Amino acid sequence: MLLEMDAITKSYGSVAANKGVSFKLRKGEVHALVGENGAGKTTLMRILYGMETPDSGMIKLNGRPVSMNSPMDAIRNGIGMVHQHFMLFSSFTVAENIVIGREPEKGVLFDRKAAAAETVKLSEQYGMPVDPWKKVGECPLGVQQRIEILKVLYQGAEVIILDEPTGVLTPLEVKELLLAIRQLADQGKSFILISHKLNEVLEVADVITVLRDGEVTGTVKASESNEEQLSRMMVGRNLVQQARAGIQIGKPVLELAGIGLKGGKAKALLDNITFSVREGEIVGIAGISGNGQSELLQVISGLCAPDSGSVKLQGKEVAGSPVHAIRSAGMAHIPEDRYQWGVSKDATVAENGLMGHTKRHQRLGILERKDIRAMVGEWVSRFGIKTGSLATKAQHLSGGNLQKLIVARELAQETPFLIAAEPTRGVDVGAMEMIHGELLRRRQEGGAILLVSSELSEVLKLSDRILVMLEGKMVGELSAEAATEEKISLLMAGGKAVV
Template sequence: MLLEMKNIVKKYGNVVANNKVNISLNKGEILAIVGENGAGKSTIMKILYGLEKPNSGEIFINGKKMNFNSPSDAMKQGIGMVQQHFMLFENMTVAENIVYKNEMKKGIFFDYKKNIEVVEELSNRYMLQVDPRAIVEDCPVGLQQRVEILKILYQNADIIIFDEPSAVLTPIEVEELLKTMKQLAKLGKSIIVITHKLHEVMEVADRVVVMRLGEVVAETLKKNTSVEELSYLMVGRQIVTRVIEPKDTKESLLEVKDLILHGDGEKNVLNGVNMNVKKGEIVGIAGVSGNGQSELIRCITGLEKIDGGQVVIHGNEITNKSVMDIRKAGITHIPEDRYMWGSAPEATLAENALMGYEDTEEFSKRGILNSSKIFSHASELISKFRVKADSPEQKIKELSGGNAQKLIVAREMSMETPLIIACEPTRGIDIGAIEFIHDQLVEKRNGGDSVLLVSSELSEIMSLSDRIYVIYEGEIVGEFARGSIDEKRLGLLMVGGKESEE
C-alpha cells in the first residue's frame, strides 16, 4: 500500500469537516473522490498536501508514519497537487515555471540552454508535449495545466492530486487530460482526482470513494458501479433527468448591437458583437475562457465601459449606464467570480443577501436598515436554496465555495427581474446543487423571464439553452438552436476551428 490515511478528524470550531476518514491508494492507481460541497473531500486532500493539520488521525507513506506541516513537507515525500487555480508565473516561460526553485545554473546564473533541455527530456518522457520557450500567458488553459503537471513531475512526485481538473477545459482538452492521467498511471504514478463530473470518473478511475457530510459512505471499484449509483450515494436521493419543453418565443428582451471594446493593442477585445435574448428563453454563450465572454458580460452589466455599439433592454438603451441603473432596468447578474464580484467575503450572509436591496423600502427607511427584516430575508434564502450555514450572522468566507455560490444565486434569483445573466452558475459545486440551480433557471424561463447563460461546461450550455452563441477571439462565430449542434462540433468552433474541418 503506497498511501494510508487512517481515522482522520478535522474540526473547524464546532463544525466537523472530516470524521474518522480512511483513504488508501495503491501504486499506479487512479482513485476518484466524489461528494457534495461540504462533504469533506477537499479538506482531506489539504491535509494530505500539508495545507491543513488534522485534529487526530495518521498518515502513512509506504508504511512509514508522516507528519506534514506544510506543502514542502508533502513534496519531499513525493506528493504534488495540481490545483484548480494554476500556480504559474504568467510572464515567465514554460521552462522557467517548470524548473522554478530547482533551476540548472551555470555558476550563479540561470542556464537557459540546460533548463530547456531538461524540460524537453521531461516532456518527452511523460508524452506531455510543450514548447519550453513559450510564455505561459500566451498558452491556452489546457497547455497551462500541462505545465502544472510537468512542474510536479519535475519535483519527482509519485502521488499527484488533481482538484477539479477539468473545470475550465474544452471537451478536446478534457480528452487529453484523461489520456494524460491514464498514461501517468501506466508509468507508475498514483493519482487522486477530486471531481463532481461522474462521466469523467467512469472514464478514468480504477476505484471511487464517495464522501458525504465529512464521512466516507461508500468505496467501490469503478467496474462495479454506475453514474446513477454514484449520484444517489453522493446526495442520498435519485437525480431526476430534466426535460425542457420547447417554446415559441419572438419578443426581444435584450439586444446587443455592434458592440466594440478596445484592447491594449490594436486588436479589439470585442469586435462588433451582435446578439439578442428573447422573452422566455435561455440563451447560452459558449467559449474558451479568455475569448471575450467575460468582457461582454461586464459591458452589458455596466462593470466596463464600451467603445462602440449599443445595449438595449425592453427597448430602452442602457449603454454605459451605472450598475445600479442597469439593475433597476431589469437585469440581475450571477458573476463568474463569486468572491471578486459576487460577494464581500468578510461580510455576513445577511449582509451579502441584502446587496442590491439596501435602498428598498422593505429593508431601509430614511437611511436606517431594518435588521430583523434583513435577518429574516437571509434566513429565507438560506432555507429555500439549501445553503449549508450555521446562521445568517456567519461570514460568507466561512462557507464552502459551493454554498457561497448558492447564496449569491439565491440573492440574484430572488430579485425577480425579467433577465438574469448567469455566469458559471455551477462552477465548483456538486451534482445535487447543480440540479437545484438548473431547476431554478428553467423555472424562471418557463415563467416567461429570460436567462443569458455563460458557462465553460458544455453539457450545461447544451442541456439548458434554447439557443447557443459561440464566441471566439471577441467575435460571434456561430448561432445554433437547441439540438442542431453536438458537443464535438461546438468544441471545435470554440477553439477557432471551422465546421468543414470536422
C-alpha cells in the first residue's frame, strides 16, 4: 500500500472535522473523496499535506510512519496539493508561479527564459495552454486553475491531491484534465480527487470513499457505483429533482444597452452588450471563463464603470453609480469569487451575514445584535450551514458552507433583481439542490435573475433564456426549449448554432 491514513481525528474546538477516518491509496490509483460541505474531506487532505496537525492517528507511506509537519515535509515525501482556492502570487508571472521553489538558475541569477521554456513545455505536455510571461493577476479564473495544476506537476509529486480541480474549467478543459489524470495514473502517479461533481468522479476514479459528518460512510469501486448511490451515501436521503414551472414573464427589471468597456489591448473587454432581464425570468450567461463575464458583472454591480452604454435597474440609470447605490436601487449579488467579493475572512459568521442588512437591523445608529443573531441563525438552520457558532470566523468555514452563507444573505435581501454568479461553486449535491430550489422559488415569485455559471448543466436546468459570450461580445441567444449543451458549446467555441 502506497499511502495509509489510519484513524485520523481532528477537532476545532467543539467541532469534530474528522472522527477516526481511515483512508488508503494504492500506486497508480485515482481515489476520489466525496461528501457534503463540512464532511471533513479538505481537513483530511490538509492533514496529509502538512497544513494541519491531527489530534490523533497515523500516516504511513510505503508502510513507514511519517510526520507531515508542513507542506515542505509533504513535498519532500512526494505529495503535492492543488487547492480549491488559488494560492498564487498575482504580481508574479505565470512561469514564476509555476517554478517557485525550484527556480532554474543562470549562474547565481534566476533564469526567466528557462522558466518560461519549462512552463511552455509543461503546458503543451498536459494540454493546458498558458502565457508564461503574463501576470497571474491578469489571468481569468480558468487560467489560474491551470497554473495551480501545472505548478504541482512541475514539482514532480508522486501523490497528487486535487481539491475541486474542475470548478472553473470549461467542459473541454475538464475532459483534457481527466484524460491527463488517467494517463498519469497509468504511468504510476497516484491521485486523491476531492470533488462534488459525481459524474466526473465516476468517469475518472478507480475507488470512491464517502465522508459524512467527519466519518467514512463507505468505500466503493467506481465501476460498481452510480450517482444515486453516492448521493444517498453523502446526504443520507434521495434527492429531489428541481424543475422550472411555467410563469408569466413581466416587465424588464434590468436593461443594458450598448455597454462597452475598453481593455489594455486592442480588443475591448465588453463590446456593445445589449440585453434585458424581466420579472419572473432567469437569464443564463454561458461562456468560457475570461470572455467578459466577470467584467460584465462588475459593470452591472457598480464595481467598475462602463466606457459607453446604459444600465437601467427598474427604469433608473445606474451605470457608473457606486455599489451601495445600485444595491439600494434593487440589486442583490452572489459573487463569482466568494473570497474576493463575498466575505471578510476575518469577520464572524454573524458579521458576514449582516453585510447589506445593516439598515434594517439598527435603531438610532446602534445595531440590534439579538435580531442579527436570530436572522443569521435561521439561515444556518435552513441552509444547513455547518459552523461551531455564529462567532466563528468565516475563514474557518469550508468553502461550500461559506457559499451557502452568501447565498442565504443575498436571497434574504428580497430585491427585484439578483445576480447569481457561480451560485453553486464548490457545494455538495444536497446544497446544490437547495440553492437551485431557492433560485426557482425567487423566479416563481416574480424576481428577475441573471445567472452566470461555468456549469452548462446548471445554465440549461435553470434558465428561461441563454446568452453566450465570446471575446466580450454576445454571440448567440437560445430559448430554454431550443438550447442544448452541443449548441451552447458550439457558440462558445466561435461557431454558429442552429436555433
